[in-house]
Amino acid sequence: MENCIFCKIAAGEIPSNKVYEDEHVFAFRDIAPQAPVHILVIPKKHFASMNEVCGENTLYAAKCLEAIALIAKQEKLNKGYRVISNCGEDGGQTVMHLHFHILGGEKLSEKMV
Ligand code: AMP
Ligand code: ZN
Numbered sequence: 069m070e071n072c073i074f075c076k077i078a079a080g081e082i083p084s085n086k087v088y089e090d091e092h093v094f095a096f097r098d099i100a101p102q103a104p105v106h107i108l109v110i111p112k113k114h115f116a117s118m119n120e121v122c123g124e125n126t127l128y129a130a131k132c133l134e135a136i137a138l139i140a141k142q143e144k145l146n147k148g149y150r151v152i153s154n155c156g157e158d159g160g161q162t163v164m165h166l167h168f169h170i171l172g173g174e175k176l177s178e179k180m181v
Contacts (some may be wrong), residue, residue, distance in 0.1 A: 069114040074165035078112050088139050092131035093171075095139055104173030105143050107136055110152075116164045117155045132168055145172040148181075 069075050073126060076082040084096035087107055098106040111128035117123075117137055121129045149172030154161040 069165075071166065072114055072163075073167050074110050074163055074167060075114050088135055090131070090135065092128050093135040095135060098169070100110060102169075103137065103146040103150070103176065105145060107139060107143070107170040109139065109168040109170060111166055115166055117161060117166055118153055119155060120166070129166065132166075136168060136170060139170060140172070142168075143170075143172070145170075150176050152181075155170065 073082060077084045078094040086094070088095040088109075092112055093109060094112055095107055095109040098108050104105050109132045111125070111132055113125065113128045115125050115128075119130075136151055149170055152169040152171065153159075153167065154169075
């Protein structure tokens with residue numbers, strides 16, 4: 069999709085700190101990390117959020133979840149990690165291309181979920 073920053077990152081048109089890529093998924097380090105490890109996992113197909121997980125998009129979302137387990141191993145997050153997908157205004161979503169945050173590398177706050 070035109071003018072989507074995450075589509076451009078997945079296409080290599082905007083530089084990123086890539087940590088993983090396969091046919092369906094691209095993952096890179098968040099530009100403003102909120103934990104020692106903060107990675108964004110995105111589908112290579114554009115859709116806005118968890119609200120659009122249906123039909124063909126479901127495969128892309130599931131492939132993101134598979135990739136999260138691989139990336140966690142790669143990043144040696146053996147003590148655990150948190151996965152977050154902000155959805156819409158109340159969820160605090162700022163980039164309208166589905167993404168999963170992987171947060172880890174330290175004991176995370178227990179205040180939010
Ligand atoms: P959200 O608020 O859930 O939509 O998350 C969007 C995330 O994208 C934020 O954590 C930003 O720091 C991150 N972000 C925005 N632009 C970039 C970029 N060019 N490279 C890496 N991360 C980015
Ligand atoms: Zn996009």
